[in-house]
Amino acid sequence: MIHDTSMLAIAIFLAFVGFTLGLSFYLGSRAKSSQGYFAAHGQIPWFINGIAFAGDYLSAASFLGICGMIAFFGYDGFLYSIGYLAGWIVALFVIAEPMKRLGKYTFADVLDANFHSRGIRLAAGISTLVVSIVYLIPQMVGAGALVQPLLNLPHWFGVVLVGTIVIGIVVSAGMVSTTWVQFLKGSLLVLFSAWLTGLILYRGLEVRSGGRDGHEFRNLGPFTAEQLQSGSLTGAGGQLCEVVPASGDWVNAPFVRLRHGSTGPITAWLRDEQSDGRVLLRECQTIATVDAQIWINGAPKGTKRGENELHPVGFLENLPTDAPSTGPLGPIAFLKIFQDSRVVLWQKQEIKSEEGRTIVYFPKSVEGGQVLLPGQSPTFAGIRSGRLVDKLNFLSLMLALFGGTASLPHILIRYYTVKDSSSARKSTIVGIASIGFFYVMTLYIGLGAMTSGALDISDSNMAAPLLARSLSEWLFALISAIAFTTVLGTVSGLIIASSGAVAHDLVSIGAGRSLSDSQKVRVAKIASIAVGAIAIGLGILFREFNVSYLVGWAFCVAASANLPSLILTLFWRGTTKQGIVASVLVGMIGSVGWILLSSDAFTSIYRLPASSAWVPFSQPGIVTIPLGFVTVVVVSMLTRSGRASSASS
Amino acid sequence: MESSRLGNALFVVYLLFYVGFVGLSAFIPQVMEWRPWNGLNLAVLYGFGLILLAFFMAALYGYLRERKGSSNTP
Numbered sequence: 069m070i071h072d073t074s075m076l077a078i079a080i081f082l083a084f085v086g087f088t089l090g091l092s093f094y095l096g097s098r099a100k101s102s103q104g105y106f107a108a109h110g111q112i113p114w115f116i117n118g119i120a121f122a123g124d125y126l127s128a129a130s131f132l133g134i135c136g137m138i139a140f141f142g143y144d145g146f147l148y149s150i151g152y153l154a155g156w157i158v159a160l161f162v163i164a165e166p167m168k169r170l171g172k173y174t175f176a177d178v179l180d181a182n183f184h185s186r187g188i189r190l191a192a193g194i195s196t197l198v199v200s201i202v203y204l205i206p207q208m209v210g211a212g213a214l215v216q217p218l219l220n221l222p223h224w225f226g227v228v229l230v231g232t233i234v235i236g237i238v239v240s241a242g243m244v245s246t247t248w249v250q251f252l253k254g255s256l257l258v259l260f261s262a263w264l265t266g267l268i269l270y271r272g273l274e275v276r277s278g279g280r281d282g283h284e285f286r287n288l289g290p291f292t293a294e295q296l297q298s299g300s301l302t303g304a305g306g307q308l309c310e311v312v313p314a315s316g317d318w319v320n321a322p323f324v325r326l327r328h329g330s331t332g333p334i335t336a337w338l339r340d341e342q343s344d345g346r347v348l349l350r351e352c353q354t355i356a357t358v359d360a361q362i363w364i365n366g367a368p369k370g371t372k373r374g375e376n377e378l379h380p381v382g383f384l385e386n387l388p389t390d391a392p393s394t395g396p397l398g399p400i401a402f403l404k405i406f407q408d409s410r411v412v413l414w415q416k417q418e419i420k421s422e423e424g425r426t427i428v429y430f431p432k433s434v435e436g437g438q439v440l441l442p443g444q445s446p447t448f449a450g451i452r453s454g455r456l457v458d459k460l461n462f463l464s465l466m467l468a469l470f471g472g473t474a475s476l477p478h479i480l481i482r483y484y485t486v487k488d489s490s491s492a493r494k495s496t497i498v499g500i501a502s503i504g505f506f507y508v509m510t511l512y513i514g515l516g517a518m519t520s521g522a523l524d525i526s527d528s529n530m531a532a533p534l535l536a537r538s539l540s541e542w543l544f545a546l547i548s549a550i551a552f553t554t555v556l557g558t559v560s561g562l563i564i565a566s567s568g569a570v571a572h573d574l575v576s577i578g579a580g581r582s583l584s585d586s587q588k589v590r591v592a593k594i595a596s597i598a599v600g601a602i603a604i605g606l607g608i609l610f611r612e613f614n615v616s617y618l619v620g621w622a623f624c625v626a627a628s629a630n631l632p633s634l635i636l637t638l639f640w641r642g643t644t645k646q647g648i649v650a651s652v653l654v655g656m657i658g659s660v661g662w663i664l665l666s667s668d669a670f671t672s673i674y675r676l677p678a679s680s681a682w683v684p685f686s687q688p689g690i691v692t693i694p695l696g697f698v699t700v701v702v703v704s705m706l707t708r709s710g711r712a713s714s715a716s717s
Numbered sequence: 718m719e720s721s722r723l724g725n726a727l728f729v730v731y732l733l734f735y736v737g738f739v740g741l742s743a744f745i746p747q748v749m750e751w752r753p754w755n756g757l758n759l760a761v762l763y764g765f766g767l768i769l770l771a772f773f774m775a776a777l778y779g780y781l782r783e784r785k786g787s788s789n790t791p
Binding site for chain 1: 727731732735738743746749750758764765767768771772775776779783
């Protein structure tokens with residue numbers, strides 16, 4: 069879709085960014101020591117820290133990715149909300165207080181508390197870097213997606229903009245400014261999401277036949293097989309359409325292409341077989357790339373006469389009462405009526421032929437009750453099949469989401485910014501309350517977007533901001549600015565976690581001695597710039613992925629690399645330093661390797677057939693998390709006699 | 718150690734509910750279509766339930782720890 073630039077949105081966006089940077093530079097003048105830079109002097113009040121947890125955790129994946137996934141596929145996106153929140157139970161009941169007791173700056177502090185081992189610091193430092201970078205990718209992708217409708221600038225510009233601003237925030241003041249940015253962002257995100265949810269409920273549900281641009285999606289026919297084979301059909305308004313002969317992938321695809329008039333545009337139509345054997349043709353939308361030029365629905369992309377842009381989508385086909393709209397609804401009634409309605413969802417299929425590559429987006433009418441069940445999206449469709457491998461893929465992701473939260477370095481270091489274990493516990497409870505409240509709202513925001521008539525079918529990540537635009541330009545401006553600060557808050561946390569690991573764990577080992585306070589801060593600032601630059605590059609490379617899906621991978625890597633060693637260090641006295649090092653490396657390499665050899669990576673990154681993948685399913689957690697635990701236990705038992713000596717090495 | 722036992726016990730309770738949800742979704746997905754309350758299906762109710770349960774258990778844990786006089790170890 070081509071989005072209009074909103075001056076209001078730009079003004080509010082610039083005000084938010086300006087305020088955030090101003091705050092960072094102001095706080096920067098108050099954080100001079102290493103303790104201040106990395107852990108905000110351990111003096112952040114527990115309530116502020118709890119909301120900052122929400123600001124740190126509710127990333128682009130939560131706001132843009134989950135809402136987008138729910139808007140496109142329904143309940144499957146909500147599975148992420150459930151899994152993400154459940155992970156906080158591990159953090160609160162198992163990790164929070166020992167983390168505060170045993171650590172000071174980085175995740176490695178806890179693993180290394182009993183051993184003082186360079187090997188543990190090296191492994192944990194590398195793991196922190198890898199997990200943070202994998203987690204940074206979706207944040208940067210989300211930033212790029214936001215800038216497109218907001219500033220009408222290309223995706224890469226948004227990625228570079230976020231990278232540059234965040235590097236500025238982190239370099240200027242470290243954890244102090246990061247905490248306050250996250251507190252602000254967490255508060256605003258929860259409050260404005262509540263407002264957005266209220267407006268969705270007030271608007272209620274309505275039946276439409278197209279999106280908010282006024283285009284009504286048409287059906288042609290039904291036609292008999294003979295009529296389709298005759299080569300010409302009568303379209304809407306009696307216009308004669310020529311059936312374009314199929315070639316390449318079009319031969320076996322469920323679509324018919326029609327040329328309107330003798331020289332008109334070629335459009336794609338879904339063949340919908342009727343019970344009487346005739347075929348109803350349903351209007352699709354297409355993006356074709358021919359000789360490096362982009363064509364939309366059979367005409368060059370653009371807004372001038374003779375050019376086309378994608379039509380917004382997202383509407384209900386009918387309501388249970390056959391009324392055109394419901395009016396304001398309560399939260400229970402909204403879900404109940406949605407469940408008994410029919411909604412039009414859009415799926416896509418890629419077609420290759422000698423003319424070029426075409427992505428066809430085609431409509432599918434689905435009962436609301438089916439949309440509110442797991443298994444509607446391609447990611448989780450296997451749940452409804454009998455294939456064990458597909459079920460394992462689902463179990464694997466849910467395991468990773470459960471275990472991943474308590475293994476994310478940028479979340480773990482937030483336990484060092486409060487003064488004691490009690491504050492760590494209380495701030496986690498505040499975090500759970502605010503994050504849980506937000507995740508309940510994601511279902512309403514996602515379904516609101518699904519029925520808003522404002523969805524961009526080519527970009528699921530934009531569902532929430534475009535929903536806001538369908539309600540009010542002011543709300544769109546505010547939500548976009550908040551979403552942007554959402555990215556800023558999380559990216560700041562990730563970069564500071566990475567730079568802390570470099571300064572405390574990696575460079576100290578490389579230098580063979582402990583660095584002075586000022587050296588650590590300087591190294592961390594240089595590392596922030598380097599990690600930010602890597603994140604910018606990867607954010608541009610992975611632009612086509614749903615951000616929530618990418619975060620699922622980050623959770624898998626974090627849970628596989630960090631969780632087993634962390635849990636067993638805290639609760640099993642037999643753990644040895646060799647066991648910890650082996651577990652971190654095996655979990656990290658195993659999970660990253662699995663992801664890179666999976667069918668999702670083959671199709672989306674390497675552009676190869678899914679059947680070429682080396683591993684049977686895409687989510688590695690169900691294999692690599694237990695593998696991490698087994699590695700700690702086995703290696704520790706094999707090296708146990710050396711524990712006393714290892715503690716002094 | 719007492720706080721650790723309390724935390725572990727609450728963790729196990731929540732884990733059982735979570736495993737139940739994931740197991741039903743994966744192996745008996747048709748159960749999620751059942752509408753036990755107010756016309757809403759089990760998938761929606763169980764999902765919201767897990768989020769609310771997390772909050773209530775967290776609040777309960779905080780209350781019990783405060784009542785017993787928690788450690789303020791820095």
